[in-house]
Each structure stands twice: as structure tokens, then as C-alpha cells.
Amino acid sequence: MKKQILTLVFILFAISAFSQGSNTSFYGKYVDMYRGKKGIISTEYEKYQSVGIQSRPILEITNVIKKKKTVLDTVVLENPLELIGDTVLFDDRNFDTRKDIFGSIKYQIPFKSIKTGKSYILDYNDISVYEFPFNIIDPLSIPDDFFCSEIRKSEDEFTGKKKIFTPPSDDIDFEIVTAEGKQFCFMTLNAVDNSLGSLGGKGVIVLFQDGTKLTFPDEKIMTNQTSMTGYYSYLAVIRINEEDIKNLQSKKIKGFRLNVIDKMITDFDATRYNLLFKCLTRRVN
Helix, strand or coil: CHHHHHHHHHHHHHHHHCCCCCCCCCCCCCHHHHCCCEEEECHHHHHHHHCCCCCCCEEEEEEEEECCEEEEEEEEECCHHHHCCCCEEECCCCCEEEECCCCCEEEEEEEEECCCCCEEEEEECCCCHHHCCEEECCCCCCCCCCCHHHCEEEECCCCCCEEEECCCCCCEEEEEEEECCEEEEEEEEEEEECCCCCCCCEEEEEEECCCCEEEEEEEECEEEECCCCCCEEEEEEEEECHHHHHHHHHCCEEEEEECCEEEECCHHHHHHHHHHHHHHHHHHC
16 A cells, blocks of 8 residues: 555646646556557657656566576566666566456556667556656557547436446546436546646636647636645536537547646547547447
């Protein structure tokens, strides 16, 4: 439990210190997207190390031949930055899993240095972007319907109100509500910061990757203190119109501002939210 608390403190500190987003190619639970891809140590990850954010353990593999069978011996690579300047290649196969002491599933992702030929295993945490040191340099192609199975729906038996919504996230959620024959679409934006903005603050800006914006100057921001002392959560629930929907379908979000608090989105998450929103709107049409 103590280790989990310390990890959470580091993550929250990183969120504050690097609010401009991460340049690592973190795909979360979608680990198969690393298969067969090339990557390099991210320069952004070097910044994380400067404030105490450590990578998941990287193990260097030594192959020992015994009776025509290969036995894997591993040693911990204490400093992942030793791989700076190397291009690495992730294995193109299913990745092994293990359970940690809390029962959570962890992935072990094998990769090789193209420069030295040495093999390694990354002990992968699918929750924290701040513990993943690599930037994937190969293009990532994701089918439009890849995330559609994650769309959920519910119905209130008493009122008949129906909801269809994207899975909960730390950044952006979408929901379409149908009630009394009318449909309403909502976007929820979330951020955590160690700066206390003005209570009762207003104003939301959504920035797209092409530089265009959606602005909601009168939107109220809800502010609450988190369970971690000195950190605050910021939330805006915005009802969006047809023009906003068209923009969200055709463009990827780069980040957003809640009053004075900025939150930037990784490129992978930007793609994921865009595809999830397309899945959502197709389900109700």
C-alpha cells in the first residue's frame, strides 16, 4: 500500500510538472500495438527522471544454452537512459503476463537494441504513462471500429431515459442522452493540478491538433480537493451542438483549458477519443 501511495504522489507531481503532455507513445492496456514496432527513449522521459519518476524495470537478457534449450537469465538495467541513441525493436508476438503482489496483471514486453543486438524485457505498467520511456517511431494504424466494443449504454426503468457513453477516463468522456424523444450530447473534461484556480471560475477552450478551437466562455468549472493534499480536480460538463459534434468527429483534440488549468493529450489518446466519439455517434444514428 505504501508503494502505491508513493507511486501516486510521483504521478500527480508529474501531472503538475509536465502539464504540456507526454511525448512517450503510451498505449495503456492496448499492449498489442507495440508488437513489431520500433522505438527510441523519449526525451520527455529524461525530464521525468529529473523529478524522480522512474521507469518500470528493464531487464537485460543473457541467453544460456543448456542441452539445446535456451534458458533466459536476466539482470536489471539500472538506468534506461543507457539506451539513448539506440533504436529498439519490440517482439512481434503475444506478450507474457504476470500478477503483482496486489493481484493486478502486468505485462512483460521483450525488445531488442538494433545497435547492439542485446535483448531486454520491459516490466510494463499499463496504467502510468510516466513510467514508460519509449517513443514509437513506426506509424500506428488503428481501424475506425477498433474501440467500438467499449461503448456502453444504460436505461432508467423509471423514466425511460437512455444513455450511451464512452468508458470513463482521466481526460475526456462523451455521452448521448435520449429523453422524451429528444437527444442531447455531452462532453465531460477532467483535469488534476496542484494550483488552485479561482473558485466558481468559468470558461472552457478545446484545442484541436490543426489549431482550431471550440470555446465555451460561460461554462462553469467545478473544483474539488482530491484525496491527495494540495491537489485539486477540475471538471466541466458541456452540452455540445451539431456544429461541435461535426468538429469532434473530424478532428483530434490536442488539449483543453478549464478556466486557467491546461491539460494536453497524448497523440494516441487523441486518436482514441476521436474514434470513440465516432463510434458513439454511429451507434445512435
